[in-house]
Amino acid sequence: MSEPEYSDDYTDPRLAVLYDQLNPWAADSEFYLDLVMSARSALDIGCGTGSVLKRARAGGHTGRLVGLDPAAAMLDQAKERTDVDWILGDLGTVSFDREFELVIMTGHVFQVFLTDDDITAALTAVCAALADGGRFAFETLNPRLRPWEKWTGAAEVVAPDGALVRAANTSPRMTGGGIVEVVGSFTSPGWEREVRCPSQLRFVDVGELDAFLSEAGLSVVERYGGWDRRPFTGEQLEIITLATGA
């Protein structure tokens, strides 16, 4: 068997075309779609394949919609809709000045920021992007539930070219400092080699999260523990936060 090939998640077009099948529309997407539909302008940071903004436009949103992501292969999927502004980059390469009524980070994008400095820089940029009274909505997984211990499943999907692809997670582990490493493994009968995608996600508890938000000039206005807007009690999987410029 050939040595595996290594790729950053989602930068490989063979994986980006599978993303929506592996992460189908669900209650979290509906939650964010409702927020976007009630804002006149929205920025989706780490928009990936752009599913929320594409649905918002298809659903009649007439305001400014901007999706930002550093993975060209993911944005290529988003670009099937040309009436949304898709920007290749991240908060280090693009900045916004009080332009959006709503900023969102969906699909645990907040957790890609690994160091304290990364988190503070990202949240400061989000704060600067918010128009007066604008809101920032995002979720992060609750470390108290140690969710990574269950990231061992596998799924099979059919790629657009008809090939069967098996996706699996292997070896999730907490490495310290709240950072979990997990390796995604993708195989397909037509591929010469397995594609492995090591990735890291940072976990913060609510106390740390609120300290980061406050340092960046953001204050929490709503917090939920489920996509049905049930209050967060400390025991739920998702920490869903809506914050505004302080």
Ligand SMILES: C[S@@+](CC[C@H](N)C(=O)[O-])C[C@H]1O[C@@H](n2cnc3c(N)ncnc32)[C@H](O)[C@@H]1O
């Ligand atoms: C799990 S996907 C989520 C995509 C989308 N938000 C969703 O809910 O389907 C994570 C996304 O974050 C993007 N990403 C990685 N690093 C990033 C960064 N520093 N800034 C913004 N986005 C980033 C990846 O390219 C990828 O598209």
